[in-house]
Amino acid sequence: MAPQTAPARQNLPVESDSLIGRDRDLSDLLRLLEADRVLTLTGADGVGKTRLALRLAAQATAFFSDGVWLAALADAATRAEVAARICGALGITEEGRRDPLETLCDALHGRRLLLVLDGVDGVAPHVAEIGARLVASCPAVSLLTTGRDPLRIRGETVWRVPPLPVPPSAEGAEPAADGAMRLFLDRARTAVSDYAEAPEELAAVKRICRRVDGIPLAVELAAAWAGRIDAERIDAGLAAALESAGADGEGNGFPRSRVLDAVVGWSYGLLSGPERALLRRLSVFPNWCLELAEQVCADAPPTEQGRAEPPLAEAEVLDLLSALLDRSLITLTGEHQNRVRYRLPGPVREHARARLAESGEQEAVRVRHTARMIAVAEDLGGVALSSHAMPWNERFSYWDRALAEYDNLRTALRWSARHGRVRDGLRICAGLRPLWFTGCQFTEGREWAETFLAMDGGSQADDDGGPSTDALRGKAMVHLVELSWPRKRFDEAAEQVSRGAALCRPAGDVASVCLAKTLLAMLAAVRGGDAEARRLVDEVLELARSSGDLWHEAIALNVEGSLNARAGAFAEAEGRFNTALMIMRGMDHRWGVGTTLMAQGAVAEAQDDAQTADRCYREAMDIHRTIGAFPELAACLAGVGRIASRLGSAAQAYDYLGESLQLSHTTGQRGGVAEALASIARVAERQEMATEAARCAGAASALLETSGWSGPGSPRFPLSADTSGAGTSDETRAWWEEGRRLALEEAVELAASVAESGRMPRTRPAPSPSSATPRTALTPRERQIAQLVGEGRSNRAIAERLFIAPATVARHVANINRKMGFNSRQQIASWVTRHALSS
Incomplete structure (x- = not known):
């Protein structure tokens, strides 16, 4: 069986102290949360809205089978940020061609969960838009929000959080x-x-x-x-x-x-003077660790008047943080990479910001903060794609650090944009390219790159010893094309990447030129110009080898391997992939190894080399599961499932394909769902389940068309799937068209039902549909479920009605099909109607 990834039920922070004086509020709010889908806690700052919401969410976990999830929005500023934070909290991966909100709605349509949106005041219009869409399109999703004012969306219930009761003026109260x-x-x-x-x-x-x-x-x-x-x-x-x-x-x-x-x-x-100085400087952080506080806040910068306060030594910062923590002026938020994280309560931060502005040191502290974020981003950009051999854990730690500081990176980007610091913004954008691309954060990455590319030279001169502004613009243009690839605006992309490369060449930015030529080769291949694509790949290989750029050499070999495979030259493709794999293994670049193995597995699968394909997919699967690359993991699971079917193990095939299907669905990847559907269709066809195979293939075809999917998270290694249906008879075409009309949830339920049916032994002929009566053929529970299927209810709706798991419903439906000789829910419904079956 495929190793399953058990889903978490919540991401709420651990409470550090007790919640006092809110027992009655909690009791009343729990009842409201059971009855109302949108509940907003309003009130003045400091009144305890967040604490109450978190405790309420923790106590409501039992109401929501798919968990409770917190998205902190206090520091969000744009619609893209709001959507990105919500998707991040829920583990939903952005699809390149779609508005993230559409992906979010599709992924949550059939899930019963509570989404906690904390601190919505600065982005209330965006939260109202997203919340209204979720409520309209996701019938089992509930919202719990906190802010000074209501969102004013349909169905919202507002609870004004009062201060705690105070003692009366008269003496004697307990x-x-x-x-x-x-x-x-x-x-x-x-x-x-x-x-x-x-x-x-x-x-x-x-x-x-x-x-x-x-x-x-x-x-x-x-x-x-x-x-x-x-x-x-x-x-x-x-x-x-x-x-x-x-x-x-x-x-x-x-x-x-x-x-x-x-x-x-x-x-x-x-507070003492050093404590006050530290507190006001900490106001530039949304959150921080000790190391970051020491780097940004120590050594007092000069004030506007040229005076400097007594220097704040780096060695003092830890003791000062402890003192501020004791004074309740800062709070702990958790731990990441063995670093304790802190934040300022909102009202404290606002007061400290005002004091920072009064001190005259605000700009200097902001510059120091931005400089640290540039260093974090450039460390990531330099190490993520470095050709130097490096233990993967060490390399991956730079990704992890950038994720931990992502709110600070956003803050630095906003400040740079607001103050015309184009170079700073472009440097952060360039460094974050690996994070945005591998994390499928296309929209936010594009928006930031476009923001700084649209600005004039800004207020910074090219005198800091780094790349020129023109060179940074060129790099950003090339990266923007990569982030925009899923949108398939190829003419626009070709023009922009050529202009970007022209700016990078004079600066000697070989890596960006290699990336630009690689993208141009892929664009040529998309347009059918394989000869031009090969010429460009050869140029990349020559340039990369002459400069010692192993990463881009391996990427060019992968692209060349894909071109060979597309032309049917499988032996040549295998050679290119093996060389690329040797380079990636030598660098110990696990993500690169995983994606190369996936391409190699696809070539082996195309040649019916099941053993090699299985080995490649399984190793890639383990890598991507470890690093949390979910689109790639889902593709590997689908590959292992297809190979298991070829090797004669239908049950194992359905296990892996089922996990792939559910992973793609829960993370919002319609392309991944389509790949799993197409793969399940192939297995079902081999089992002579022609009707359901055609319906699954039709559903996969429709999803592929609307998703524009070209592979698991990367444009480099497209996987193809034959989703045209099985056979050409009128009946088969009708089933295929029926599958194309299915909604996403219906298609997923269909595939789950097919997988359950396919796991059953098929050694004896199935009984005729008319050879058994309802009451003698089925158990009481199966009759009850058959009746609900006849009413048109989905597996999830049946599960909620009967208080059982959807997977249990799917097994019962499969048993009904097996016992009665059916292979579709429509046959069950028709049979129920004929026999007037009652529950």
Whole structure:
């Protein structure tokens, strides 16, 4: 059996402390979430919307068979970013020719899940558009969003999150009766176990809670100073801060945002000079690790007035971070690559940003931040395709680091675009090319490249020792064509890649010239100019070999191998692929090895060399599963499944093909679904399941046409599939056309049903449909499922109705087909109608 990848049920962060004072809210919200598909938690900043939403989502996991998924949108700025963050949270891979929202809707159409969209304020119109589309097209998807205001989409239920209850002015109330009081004491007693046991201290804590109006973040910020400052001094300090902000000393009737900002300002004022300097500089980060904070925030940059504060030494940063963490001014978000990650709560970050602007050091800190992001991007770009031998884990760690800093990279790109720093933006874009391409993040990569290519020279001169702006533009043009390949605008691509190469040549950018010529060769091949394509590939090989560029030499060999295979020169193709594979293995470039093996497996499969094809596909499958390259993994699974069928193991073939089908479907790859459907059709045809084979082939044909798919995530190694149907009879053509009319979900369910039926032993002739009556032939559960099939319900709908898994429904449907001699749901429905079967 194919090794299955067990899907996760949620991606929620681990909560670091308790949620206090929200028990009744949680109970009411859980009931709302069961009944309403769109629930928005609104309220002032710091009131606890995110914490409440995360706890609610965690408790609602049992309601959603396909899990609960968090997409943090607080730092998103564009529609493409919103879509990319949602797709990333759900593990959905972008299709190059389609709007990511369309892919998202298709992938989620039949899934029952909760999508948590946190911090939508800055992108509310985009979230409203995406949310409305999801609600309209995905009947089992629910949304839980947080923001200051409602989204105002159809069916939205709005829950305004109130502050925590505060103690009454009259004495005698128990601390446990007031949420704000309980929260303060809980946080304070983590530092001082017997804090506020004296009556006068309790009275001061009550005044503090009333003064900050029960705003949870304000309460926590005040409580964080317990143990250093007594309760009376905390109360007096807050009273003075609120009075200075224009409040009446208790915050009554004063806007909560102003109350919270005053509390943050009070806490900021209690910090030491180095702590204040670090906090305001940290505001440039969406999130960060210690190393990044040391690189960007240490050594105070000069202010606009030419003065410099006492230098902040790199060695001090860790202790200062710990102090700020103790003051609740920063929070932990988790760990990545053995590095602890931090972030600033939204209101704290806003206050720190304002202080950074006042300090006159904002531009200098931003420049340092951008410089670090350029280094991260260029490290990735330099190592990902480097010809030097390097352990794969070490090479892959650069991808992983870029993913960890992706929000920071986006921030640097936005700041560079806003301030006309074209060179900085182009350098980041060039470095991120491997991440965007292998991760199928085509839309976002294209948008950033187009943004900087459309700008004039900007405010930066070519005096930083790096490539010239023209050379960077040329590189970006070539990369843009690669990212735009799935859109198949070949005339436009040819012109742009030629202009890009012309800018790269004078700068001696051999790698970009090699890539440009490789793309031109592929464009020539698409247009039928194989001779021109071969000439260009030869030029790439000569240039790559003369410069020692092993990566582009291997890529050119792969393209040449594909051209030979297309011409039927399989021996020559095999030779090119073997040489490319030797180069990739020598570099220990696993992604390159995997994609080369896939091309080699396809050639072996075309020659009916099942053993070689199976070996290639299986090794590539293990590589792509390890590195998480899902489109490539799905293609490998399909290849292994097809070969298993040729080797006589239909059950094993269906196992692998079923995993390929489900992986492509859940990650939003219609082309991958089509490849799996076509492969299942071939296996079914060998089993003489002519009707279902033709229907699967028809569905695959329609999907291939609309998806424009040309291979698993890469234009270099297209896989072909014969999806024209089996045979030419009128009946077969009718089945094929019926398959073409199936919706995506219906096609997937059809293939799953065929796979279940095909796994059954077929040693005895199937009984005639009229040789058994419904009640004697089927079990009670099978009769119940047959009745629901007769009503036109899908496997998923039946599963939800009967509280069983869709896979269990598929097995029952397969048993019904086997027992009754059927091979389609339509036959089951007709039979149910004839016999008036009841459940």
